Amino acid sequence: xxxxxxELRSRxxxxxxxxxxxxxxxxxxxxxxxxxxPTLAAYLTELYAPLRVPGxxxxxxxxxxxxxxxxxxxxxxxxxxxxxxxxxxxVAFHYxxxxxxxxxxxxxxxxxxxxxxxxxxxxxxxxxxxPMGAGKSTLVxxxxxxxxxxxxxxxxxxxxxSGEVLPYPKYLSLGGALAGLAPAxxxxxxxxxxxxxxAAPDAxxxxxxxxxxxxxxxxxxxxxxGATAQVEPLRxxxxxxxxxxxxxxxxxxxxxxxxxxARTVEASACFRLxxxxxxxxxxxxLRLVGSVRTPVGS
Amino acid sequence: xxxxxxxxxxETTPLARRDLxxxxxxxxxxxxxxxxxxxxxxxxxxxxRLCDGRASVDEITRDLAAAFDVPDPTVREDVxxxxxxxxxxxxxxxxxxxxxxxxERSGRLLxxxxxxxxxxxxxPWVHRAAFRIGNRTVTVGTNSxxxxxxxxxxxxxxxxxxxxxxxxxxxxxxxxxxxHPAAVGSQPxxxxxxxxxxxxxxxxxxxxxxxxxxxxxxYGDLGPLGLGAVSGLVAGRDGQAIIVEPPGxxxxxxxxxxxxxxxxxxxxxxxxxxxxxxxxxxxxxxxVDATAIDALDEESSERDPVEPLPWGRYRIAALALAPPVxxxxxxxxxxxxxxxxxxxxxxxxxxxxxxxxxxxxxxDDLDALAAGFADRAR
Numbered sequence: 001x002x003x004x005x006x007e008l009r010s011r012x013x014x015x016x017x018x019x020x021x022x023x024x025x026x027x028x029x030x031x032x033x034x035x036x037x038p039t040l041a042a043y044l045t046e047l048y049a050p051l052r053v054p055g056x057x058x059x060x061x062x063x064x065x066x067x068x069x070x071x072x073x074x075x076x077x078x079x080x081x082x083x084x085x086x087x088x089x090x091v092a093f094h095y096x097x098x099x100x101x102x103x104x105x106x107x108x109x110x111x112x113x114x115x116x117x118x119x120x121x122x123x124x125x126x127x128x129x130x131p132m133g134a135g136k137s138t139l140v141x142x143x144x145x146x147x148x149x150x151x152x153x154x155x156x157x158x159x160x161x162s163g164e165v166l167p168y169p170k171y172l173s174l175g176g177a178l179a180g181l182a183p184a185x186x187x188x189x190x191x192x193x194x195x196x197x198x199a200a201p202d203a204x205x206x207x208x209x210x211x212x213x214x215x216x217x218x219x220x221x222x223x224x225x226g227a228t229a230q231v232e233p234l235r236x237x238x239x240x241x242x243x244x245x246x247x248x249x250x251x252x253x254x255x256x257x258x259x260x261x262a263r264t265v266e267a268s269a270c271f272r273l274x275x276x277x278x279x280x281x282x283x284x285x286l287r288l289v290g291s292v293r294t295p296v297g298s
Numbered sequence: 299x300x301x302x303x304x305x306x307x308x309e310t311t312p313l314a315r316r317d318l319x320x321x322x323x324x325x326x327x328x329x330x331x332x333x334x335x336x337x338x339x340x341x342x343x344x345x346x347r348l349c350d351g352r353a354s355v356d357e358i359t360r361d362l363a364a365a366f367d368v369p370d371p372t373v374r375e376d377v378x379x380x381x382x383x384x385x386x387x388x389x390x391x392x393x394x395x396x397x398x399x400x401x402e403r404s405g406r407l408l409x410x411x412x413x414x415x416x417x418x419x420x421x422p423w424v425h426r427a428a429f430r431i432g433n434r435t436v437t438v439g440t441n442s443x444x445x446x447x448x449x450x451x452x453x454x455x456x457x458x459x460x461x462x463x464x465x466x467x468x469x470x471x472x473x474x475x476x477x478h479p480a481a482v483g484s485q486p487x488x489x490x491x492x493x494x495x496x497x498x499x500x501x502x503x504x505x506x507x508x509x510x511x512x513x514x515x516x517y518g519d520l521g522p523l524g525l526g527a528v529s530g531l532v533a534g535r536d537g538q539a540i541i542v543e544p545p546g547x548x549x550x551x552x553x554x555x556x557x558x559x560x561x562x563x564x565x566x567x568x569x570x571x572x573x574x575x576x577x578x579x580x581x582x583x584x585x586v587d588a589t590a591i592d593a594l595d596e597e598s599s600e601r602d603p604v605e606p607l608p609w610g611r612y613r614i615a616a617l618a619l620a621p622p623v624x625x626x627x628x629x630x631x632x633x634x635x636x637x638x639x640x641x642x643x644x645x646x647x648x649x650x651x652x653x654x655x656x657x658x659x660x661x662d663d664l665d666a667l668a669a670g671f672a673d674r675a676r
Contacts, residue, residue, distance in 0.1 A: 007650055014626035064630055067620040080633035080646050237326030241337040244330060254319030254330040262321040
């Protein structure tokens with residue numbers, strides 16, 4: 001942190017706030033979040049609990065309330081840079097979480113990052129890649145509920161040296177069939193949450209957060225209304241091309257990204273998974289996990 | 299490289315691009331280029347690897363026919379099709395596209411992400427001009443031939459040939475100027491818009507053009523001028539100014555400020571000279587012929603109910619925030635905005651200097667601020 005950063009951080013600490021999270025390590029983003037409500041601060045701390053680290057963070061994300069009455073505005077700042085100003089607290093809170101995730105992706109350059117969810121079965125990572133709405137978060141929540149370890153519901157970080165999936169166990173964003181898994185938020189912060197259904201990893205299953213895990217299974221889920229769960233094996237290059245389409249920073253470092261992703265698919269069984277319900281998809285994934293860990297004939 | 303037909307000549311020696319990220323797994327190749335991922339089947343993969351710029355299409359055909367033990371004519375069709383497809387995907391070497399570098403020559407085009415400029419995109423701006431501002435190019439669209447001519451004259455030293463891309467993109471700023479003011483009754487409002495946002499309006503065309511020029515200047519290279527672009531409105535009176543946390547409605551605030559004797563600058567940000575404790579209103583860094591702009595006004599042009607703060611330098615007397623008010627809160631209230639294309643570090647430097655040297659006041663109590671100004675003026 002340079003002189004400007006140090007001075008700025010020290011001045012921002014003087015801004016009155018309702019509360020703050022501890023220092024959090026969101027992959028390469030070293031941050032503390034400050035919000036206008038102490039209950040909201042405690043809630044955020046719980047959502048990000050596995051990412052807590054000791055010490056003083058280099059960056060500050062601030063959600064502040066400005067003005068009063070009809071002129072009340074909520075603003076989100078990254079250090080002194082304004083991300084958004086809005087009259088709606090739920091929009092501001094959404095931006096706070098969104099910006100935290102965006103910075104985690106932007107500031108993590110050592111690892112290869114993929115827009116994917118992941119769970120771990122006895123040290124083997126199950127990677128679920130796909131576009132928004134494919135059901136990644138829901139499926140990973142179901143896998144965690146079934147006993148797998150939680151790695152991430154948003155960004156798979158692959159260590160380019162070890163090839164392992166590094167954990168990014170932030171809160172899970174739930175919807176659809178598993179929305180009920182999200183515990184009721186503390187009273188008083190409803191206006192900030194809006195219709196978001198968030199769950200700390202421990203709320204899905206206590207002690208769910210996993211350590212690094214070696215990729216062993218890569219699946220590309222797709223929801224199709226009314227479909228019975230079906231899995232279809234993918235050729236390695238086919239899986240690589242699909243995975244690469246969800247890679248972050250591939251524009252800046254294409255060769256290294258493709259090389260690390262190639263090692264990932266070569267080390268994994270890769271499948272396309274079409275399903276119409278969470279239970280069917282989860283059962284299919286668990287069967288795949290079983291078959292990969294215990295190959296036929298062994 | 300024009301793909302179709304070229305590879306049909308057997309003597310052509312196609313060259314695959316070797317600067318692309320590519321991995322081959324089980325005979326299939328995955329290639330990444332310009333944000334797209336391509337999956338080549340085994341035949342296309344082999345052809346891509348054999349296109350080394352020395353081997354001809356006929357030689358590649360013979361090699362593959364021998365390797366797979368199939369007749370030449372069958373393989374040739376596959377090779378020709380593969381080379382043409384690879385070229386169409388941009389995976390073969392060739393001359394750069396005709397327009398490549400057009401924007402580079404004239405600086406980075408200042409643009410919003412596609413789709414973020416609905417009002418500009420929807421209007422048929424018949425007159426467009428591009429200006430070099432610092433190291434950027436900014437396009438401006440207008441419906442008025444007169445305004446376009448005046449703008450080109452006023453910023454003649456900054457005018458650049460329109461980059462090809464600029465013709466296709468919505469202008470960064472748009473001027474809606476009425477060439478024929480109403481003969482009787484209220485004259486029409488002239489408007490300056492940036493994307494969907496109305497940023498200045500006036501019954502005098504010169505005012506919106508001046509506002510445009512001032513807005514353009516804030517995207518320039520302000521560092522050498524010792525200026526940082528702080529996110530605030532500049533309101534002034536008695537030769538001094540306050541920097542005001544941006545209100546929800548800048549036009550309504552202009553009326554409120556006017557009641558307390560303040561005029562608000564037609565600027566998107568406050569250009570702060572922290573070293574001198576001053577704020578600059580105008581178009582620093584631009585070579586502007588203001589006389590040409592002012593000639594836009596007719597004798598009959600009406601004055602606005604609330605006139606803007608005139609161009610000039612003003613001593614910064616205070617920072618004015620919505621409550622809660624504190625020096626540290628000013629850093630957030632007046633901090634730069636994500637994605638506004640300006641130099642954020644310089645803005646933060648200016649702010650850090652200001653919060654230690656200038657009092658911070660309540661934006662909602664302009665009368666108290668005005669009283670302080672009057673006292674100092676006496």
